[in-house]
Amino acid sequence: MENKSNEATPQRPEGDRTLDAFLVTMDLNHLIAQVQNEPSWNDSDRNSITxxxxxxxRIVLIGLHEGAELKTHTANGIISVQVLEGHIRFTTAPETVELQKGQMLALHKRVPHSVIALKESFFLLALAMG
Known part of the structure; x- marks a missing residue:
């Protein structure tokens, strides 16, 4: 397997991090701090990092300020959402659930859903594609 890394960008000048390899380790506390220290976190209602x-x-760490909303959308694969910090409301047409730190959900592909942060929140979004 070929290792895949990202390149440094102005948003993330510390640059290279492995995105795909035989084994990829992730320091979630460090990544949350990184997201919070980037200009995007201060300049908008959210920030994220793949x-x-x-x-x-795909696994994406998403941070939302209180009141931030991910408008209704769908995913082309099964997703899981695991709350690391905070409190979110996750809505589908038939059901709405609230998740707090330590809780997670799974959702089948192409189900319309939205997310709103009831307080500042960080969660992992995992997307499994066929």
Missing amino acids: IFKSDTM
């Missing part, structure tokens, strides 16, 4: 990306799976 921490794993392969042909069949």
Whole structure:
């Protein structure tokens, strides 16, 4: 397997981090701090960072300020959402659930859903694609 890394950008000048390899480790506390220290966190209602990306799976750390909303959308694969900090409301047409630190959900592909942060929140979004 070829290791895949990202390149440094003005947003993330410390640059290289492995996105795909035989084994990828992730320091979630460090990544949350990184997201909080970037200009995007201060300049908007959210910030995120992709921490794993392969042909069949993506993992994204998403931070939302209180009141921030991810408008209704769908995913082209099964997703899981795991709250690391905070409190979110996750809504689908038939059901709405609230998740706090230590809770998670799974949702099948192409189900319309939205997310709102009831307080400042960080969560992992994992997307598994067929």
